[in-house]
Amino acid sequence: MSATQRLWRQVKRTLNQQGWDARRLPRRAPSWQGPYLHQIYPRLETIFVHVPKTGGTSVQVALSPWANKRFTGGHTTALEFAFIEPEAWQRYFTFGFVRDPWDRLLSAYQYLMALPPELGISLQDFVRGRLLRYADDFDGFVAHLAAEPTVIYYVPHLRPQHTFLGDPQGHILVDHVARFEAIDAEWRGICQRIGIDVPLPHHRQSTPPTVHPPRYTAQSRAQVATLYQRDIALFGYATPTD
Structure with missing residues (x-):
């Protein structure tokens, strides 16, 4: 074979x-x-x-x-x-x-909250429509994912x-x-x-920082550790302390 x-x-x-x-x-x-x-x-x-x-x-x-x-x-x-x-x-x-799963989720949150509500992808639009209520509440966003963990599999940026x-x-x-x-x-x-030599441009960086950028709490850090425990174990990341 x-x-x-x-x-x-x-x-x-x-x-x-x-x-x-x-x-x-x-x-x-x-x-x-x-x-x-x-x-x-x-x-x-x-x-x-x-x-x-x-x-x-x-x-x-x-x-x-x-x-x-x-x-x-x-x-x-x-x-x-x-x-x-x-x-x-x-x-x-x-x-x-x-x-880093904590850094990635924060970046995904800022990216998703800045997108228009309708992307033309029905399932993703449905899920995002449920998450947009947390546009100014990162802790609430993470808590929602922790309560309904299957949601992360419907949006590529959260998977x-x-x-x-x-x-x-x-x-x-x-x-x-x-x-x-x-x-x-x-x-x-x-x-x-x-076998190439080409610089790496920096495209689609996270949205510009807000006056009060989202931050993790001890609870939300722990919730992310549970949501992405397989990534953390496979790729050798550690829970941030601040």
Whole structure:
């Protein structure tokens, strides 16, 4: 059995465990060969998995000269890449960034609260409509997520990072997990690995600071630790003390 066949078997097993019938899905579904696959860079033999709020927009802008598709947004997961393009996934260098879960959630909160109420994505709009009441209440926002933890799976910017980079069993699928906290050094190493020399622009930074920026309390820090406990364990983050 080839490496690609073994990978395909693993992907099918994981899909079936999630309640999907992989036999019903074509291995190279034409409808999936759309804009969200711009994170495959054949000339660099590289695939980038964009975890929301980890500097991914800057990475995609930097890699855009090598993209076969125009950057239009989107967050294809490692598991989806492995399903759609199993041969490329097996051969190419694959990477993604992760970020401190407390810092990431705060950034996601500021980002989501600044967006217009209607994005045209019905499920996300429904969830965001329930969360906008907390536009001036970060503690209330975190408490709501803690009370209804399934909400975080409906909005990409809130989803646990391991769901983008791994499988449901907790196995990380990408070759390299880079850290947002060391993004410049990480980017230099990635450039050396894929044979390019291009600066990393800084796009889509968090909204400008407000007069009273949101801050964590001991309770909200603990709630985030519970919400994202798998990310914290997998990626080695520690609960902040202030």
